[in-house]
Each structure stands twice: as structure tokens, then as C-alpha cells.
Amino acid sequence: MAAELIDGKAIAAKVRGEVAEKVRAFQAAHGRAPGLAVVRVGHDPASEVYVRGKIKASGETGMVSEEHHLPEDASTSEVLAAVERLNADPKIDGILVQLPLPKQVDEQTVLDAIAPAKDVDGFHLINAGKLLSGRKDGVRACTPFGIMRLLREAGCDPAGKRAVVIGRSNIVGKPMALLLLEANATVTVCHSRTRDLAEEVARADIVVAAIGRPELVRGAWIREGAYVIDVGMNRLESGKLVGDVEFAAAAQRAAAITPVPGGVGPMTIAMLLSNTVDAANARIAAK
Numbered sequence: 001m002a003a004e005l006i007d008g009k010a011i012a013a014k015v016r017g018e019v020a021e022k023v024r025a026f027q028a029a030h031g032r033a034p035g036l037a038v039v040r041v042g043h044d045p046a047s048e049v050y051v052r053g054k055i056k057a058s059g060e061t062g063m064v065s066e067e068h069h070l071p072e073d074a075s076t077s078e079v080l081a082a083v084e085r086l087n088a089d090p091k092i093d094g095i096l097v098q099l100p101l102p103k104q105v106d107e108q109t110v111l112d113a114i115a116p117a118k119d120v121d122g123f124h125l126i127n128a129g130k131l132l133s134g135r136k137d138g139v140r141a142c143t144p145f146g147i148m149r150l151l152r153e154a155g156c157d158p159a160g161k162r163a164v165v166i167g168r169s170n171i172v173g174k175p176m177a178l179l180l181l182e183a184n185a186t187v188t189v190c191h192s193r194t195r196d197l198a199e200e201v202a203r204a205d206i207v208v209a210a211i212g213r214p215e216l217v218r219g220a221w222i223r224e225g226a227y228v229i230d231v232g233m234n235r236l237e238s239g240k241l242v243g244d245v246e247f248a249a250a251a252q253r254a255a256a257i258t259p260v261p262g263g264v265g266p267m268t269i270a271m272l273l274s275n276t277v278d279a280a281n282a283r284i285a286a287k
């Protein structure tokens, strides 16, 4: 393997250490720890694991966290009621609603009900709009924000580079493209209707794959010396977890590449904690 491995676990641990420092300072200044509330609806097994990870990791930084678990058949109004209670709770600085939600719950209505200042996922319309309009004071979505940190730690400055983002979801692809643009990259967003994905990828200095299709991005497409970030998490029938990039072949050509697991995933949780302590400080500053 020629590429440097971008170790998401180690970088996430470093971010969590930085967060713990900020939590100690917040506690000393304000006599309480920042508070995070996680709303989970139903019994999605992956969500259960991720939420457990979020609660554990927040506790390890010294934050206070709580999980609010609603039944699988909860209505939109019931989820909204839980969010409204947390919006009004002065001890809670950050709120997130774990996705996906059961199909009867209107996801965007729920996300837009979270007070923008407590929206530590950065999915609220106001925070998405702030990113779109180049405002620095909004909350950034955790996965793309974490990817910007991974690039920085790998020594990649996106300015002037060609970046290709594969995937156009509201939680990864679109905010990723905007963050790269903010960092002065020349950004192309590709998706399922892109005519020649191989050709687009072959031109890219930075590739972010977030399309959710196992090893769709072939190693041979990767430009020599590119930075490759794999957001995909695809469980094969064999039980093996693979990304959206053909890892071994891509690693022969890339300058640096994230593994799956152990790349982007751990950063999602670390950046959530970072957003939460920042939200706690911003709420105090706004009083």
C-alpha cells in the first residue's frame, strides 16, 4: 500500500481530548457541564449502537448526556413534543434526533423543530442555510465537518484542488460540497445520474465517496496522489463491512486514504461532541 492511512480512530481520540479540555473550562466557569440530549425513535439496531456510542463518548469528556427513547409507532407530534421539552430545558445545550426515523415520522419537520442554537447535528434549515450563505456562526454537520478535520490532519489543504463529492444527501454530500467550497476547492458533486463517474473521479485531487454502494469507486479510477475519503458503510452478506471505495486498489494510487471501519465513522461522534461544547459556550455568550 503506497498511501498514508488516515487513522480516524486516532484523530477522533485527539478531538475528544480537545473537547474534554473545553468541558473542564466550561464546568469551572459556569458550575455545570454541557448537556447533550439524544432522541431515538424505535428499534433500528444500528441507531441503537451509534446512540450508545454517543452517550458513552460524551460521558467520557465530562459532559452530561441523556437518551430519550420513543416507541417504534411514535407519531410526528410525539417526537415534536419531546424536542420541544428539550428546547425549553436550560440544562440541555445540544439536541440530536438519531436518523433514520420510522417512516410515519416527518423527518424534516422534526429536525426543523430543534432550536437552531441547540441543533448539534447542523441539520436545521437555519444551520444549513448559514453554511450555504458562507456564514461562520452556524453549526456544521458532523460527518462533513469531521472530514475537513481528517483532510487537515493528513496535510491536505483543499484550496485550489479539484474535489469530487459522490452523493448529494442533506447530511453528507451537500454540506460536504459547501465546506470544500468554503475551503476554496473547485467542487463537483456526482450522483446516481452522473454520466461518467470514472472520468470525474480520475480528475479529482480529493474524492469523498458517500453514495452507499459497496466499492463502487474502483481503485483504477483514482488519480495518483489523490486524497480519498470513504464515507460508505456497507455490510456485505458475509458480514464484512466495506466502504464505497475499492480500498486495496485505491490505496496503491492515493496519497492518503481513510479505512472502513476506523476512518470517517469515529469522527462523526467526535465532531458531535465538539459541536455540543461549542453550542454550550455560544448559548452562554448569547445571554
Ligand SMILES: Nc1nc2c(c(=O)[nH]1)N[C@@H](CN(C=O)c1ccc(C(=O)N[C@@H](CCC(=O)O)C(=O)O)cc1)CN2
Binding pocket: 050, 096, 097, 098, 099, 100, 121, 142, 143, 233, 241, 260, 261, 262, 263, 264, 265, 266, 267, 268, 269
Ligand atoms: N442524527 C444523526 N443521525 C445519523 C448520523 C448523524 O450524524 N446524525 N450519521 C449516521 C450514523 N452515525 C451517527 O449517528 C454513525 C455512523 C457510523 C459510526 C462509526 O463509528 N462507524 C464505525 C463502524 C461501525 C460498524 O462496525 O458498524 C466506523 O466507521 O469505524 C459512527 C456514527 C446516520 N444517522
